[in-house]
Amino acid sequence: IREIAIAGAGMAGLHAAESLREAGFEGRVTMIGDEGHRPYSRPPLSKEFLTGKGAPASVELRDDAAFEALDLDLRLGRRAQRLRPAERAIELDDGSAVAADGVVVATGARARRPDTALDGVHVLRSVEDAEAVHEAFKTEERVVVVGAGFIGAEVASSARSAGLEVTLLEAAPTPLTRVIDPRVGGVFTELHRDNGVDLRLGVGVTGFEGRGRVERVRLSDGDTLDASLVVAGLGALPNTEWLEGSGVGLAEGTGGVLCDEYCRTAVPGVYAAGDIAAWPHPRYGGLMRLEHWTNAGEQADTAVRNLLAGDGAGTPYTPVPYFWSDQYGMKIQLLGQAAPADTAEIVHGSAEDRKFVAFLGRDGMLVGVLGLRSTPKVMRYRRLLSERTTWEGALAEVNPRS
Ligand code: FAD
Numbered sequence: 570i571r572e573i574a575i576a577g578a579g580m581a582g583l584h585a586a587e588s589l590r591e592a593g594f595e596g597r598v599t600m601i602g603d604e605g606h607r608p609y610s611r612p613p614l615s616k617e618f619l620t621g622k623g624a625p626a627s628v629e630l631r632d633d634a635a636f637e638a639l640d641l642d643l644r645l646g647r648r649a650q651r652l653r654p655a656e657r658a659i660e661l662d663d664g665s666a667v668a669a670d671g672v673v674v675a676t677g678a679r680a681r682r683p684d685t686a687l688d689g690v691h692v693l694r695s696v697e698d699a700e701a702v703h704e705a706f707k708t709e710e711r712v713v714v715v716g717a718g719f720i721g722a723e724v725a726s727s728a729r730s731a732g733l734e735v736t737l738l739e740a741a742p743t744p745l746t747r748v749i750d751p752r753v754g755g756v757f758t759e760l761h762r763d764n765g766v767d768l769r770l771g772v773g774v775t776g777f778e779g780r781g782r783v784e785r786v787r788l789s790d791g792d793t794l795d796a797s798l799v800v801a802g803l804g805a806l807p808n809t810e811w812l813e814g815s816g817v818g819l820a821e822g823t824g825g826v827l828c829d830e831y832c833r834t835a836v837p838g839v840y841a842a843g844d845i846a847a848w849p850h851p852r853y854g855g856l857m858r859l860e861h862w863t864n865a866g867e868q869a870d871t872a873v874r875n876l877l878a879g880d881g882a883g884t885p886y887t888p889v890p891y892f893w894s895d896q897y898g899m900k901i902q903l904l905g906q907a908a909p910a911d912t913a914e915i916v917h918g919s920a921e922d923r924k925f926v927a928f929l930g931r932d933g934m935l936v937g938v939l940g941l942r943s944t945p946k947v948m949r950y951r952r953l954l955s956e957r958t959t960w961e962g963a964l965a966e967v968n969p970r971s
Contacts, residue, residue: 570838570877571596574659574669576649576811578602580611580862581675581843583630584869586639592877599667600641601659603648604695607636612862614699615720616895619727625703628696642667649676652815654836671876674812674826674834674841675869678805678860683715683774689783690799693720705798706731713786713796715774717744719894721802722757725766726896728800735766736794738786740773750913753927753939756920757896764897805860807845815839820847823858830885832872840876842869851887852957853906853936861892889954899923902947905937905954912960913939916967917946926950928963935963 573589575582578600589598602608609628618625636643648662652674658666680692691702702724706712710733714725717739725737739746743754744761761768773789777799786794807825818827818835825847832840832848843865847858867888875883894901911929918925918941926946929937935958940947953963 570594570671572669573598573671573673573876574667575600575673575675576652576659577675577677577808577843577845578604578606578608578643578645579675579677579843580608580630580865581677581845581869582673583608584866585673585675585842585873586641588870588873589877590639592874594877598639598641599644599669601644601647601649601661601667603646603662605646606696607631607643607645609696611694614696615693615723616727618699619703619706619724620730621703625700649811652812652817652836652839654816654839670838672839673869673872673876674817674839674845675843675865676808676811676845677865678807678844680801681803681806683777683799683801683803685777685783687777687779687783688781689779689797690777690801692801692803693724694805702800706733709798710734711736711796712798712800713738713794714800714802715786716802716804717741717757717761717768717770718802718804719745719892721800722761722896723894724800724802725761726764729764729766729897736796737761737766737768738772738774738788739768739770740789742770744768744770746909749907749939750909750911750929753913753915753920756923756925756941760897760899760923805844807858809845817841820856820858823847823856825858827856830887831875831883832868832886833875833880837880838876840872842872846872848886851885852954857890857906859890859892861890863891864888889951899942900940900944902940902944903937904939904947904951905929905935907937907939911936914964916964917969918943928960928967930960930963933960934958935960 575585651660680694714737728735744757776787778785816836820827826841828848844860847856850857871886892903915925915927924942926943927939938950
């Protein structure tokens with residue numbers, strides 16, 4: 570392999586480039602990114618970036634010297650338009666082509682947008698999105714946040730600390746229902762309410778009204794809210810459109826690019842990593858696609874090592890998934906996987922104290938560890954997840970005094 574193209578200049582793309590050079594790859598590495606920026610950090614965008622009164626916190630991941638040392642052919646502000654495996658090339662939106670005998674697909678995901686073109690309705694994915702919300706926080710007194718998933722919940726928290734009144738709308742019966750048992754999710758209901766958020770559960774949005782700019786939000790319960798600022802956290806859609814017709818398969822259900830356990834797509838020499846990649850994780854069954862910061866880096870490292878090793882060699886990608894969120898000054902951490910139907914049992918602390926570690930179980934196995942304000946304890950149980958531990962076996966490892 571002499572030329573490798575990385576499509577997508579996010580966390581996965583950056584790690585792919587770094588891993589290539591660390592592995593001693595000396596050929597040309599082209600990185601194509603449709604944002605006009607080098608890879609930057611998204612997690613702060615819904616957190617400290619929004620709360621600062623002055624200039625927003627920096628989201629830079631690496632300095633100039635680090636990028637220089639990587640010796641990349643950086644194509645920023647350019648979109649990968651089409652993957653042409655037969656010609657071993659990626660076609661860009663300016664009509665040019667990038668030659669590549671190896672490709673890392675790292676085009677991530679984009680925010681799902683609400684169905685309106687009105688001004689004042691925002692999503693949060695890019696630094697520009699965050700700048701617009703940060704500006705609006707300085708002048709608006711109220712915000713309606715749609716969706717109490719992680720992004721919506723963090724925006725609500727940041728808006729409160731910036732002094733805004735917040736209405737948080739969630740169609741499900743508790744916040745974070747897509748990922749967490751509703752009994753544990755109840756803690757987060759109280760967390761929002763105690764911090765002065767008007768949290769409305771079981772309520773969807775049926776439309777936005779206004780002339781040019783949003784003025785009102787119509788709700789499924791018949792109510793109408795006055796609103797000149799709305800932030801929607803409605804989940805993300807993988808950026809797979811440019812791969813149409815390339816032979817790279819897409820995953821049913823989870824969406825994203827279908828990979829095997831080596832991060833290989835259906836097209837030889839084309840690997841995928843980060844928010845866009847779906848793959849069979851042997852410990853969890855079915856396909857997994859993670860929208861987690863740590864995963865983007867780790868999966869890109871594995872994808873690149875396997876790309877360089879070639880078919881028949883390489884390492885399966887079997888991480889212990891890790892995710893964190895910061896809300897109202899509290900850190901929430903999830904190791905492993907969580908689904909609403911999982912059994913949940915608090916093994917340290919208590920929901921009342923808002924400081925706990927909960928085990929999540931499925932089919933007699935430990936599948937996840939969820940913590941609130943309990944960082945060292947959560948991390949101690951990582952081994953149980955990497956070793957595949959039964960529910961009973963996991964409970965036997967708990968030392969209540971530790
Ligand atoms: P991305 O970051 O989406 O990068 C992909 C890049 O490719 C983007 O720049 C995209 O514009 C570009 N691209 C797309 N299509 C093309 C194309 N055709 N051609 C060229 N370029 C293209 N995770 C956590 O674990 N904890 C958190 O607290 C947390 N907070 C978050 C807060 C926010 C506001 C957001 C948006 C995400 C957060 N995440 C968090 C998730 C985390 O940021 C993502 O998992 C991570 O960014 C994924 O990296 P990626 O490189 O796979 O994709």
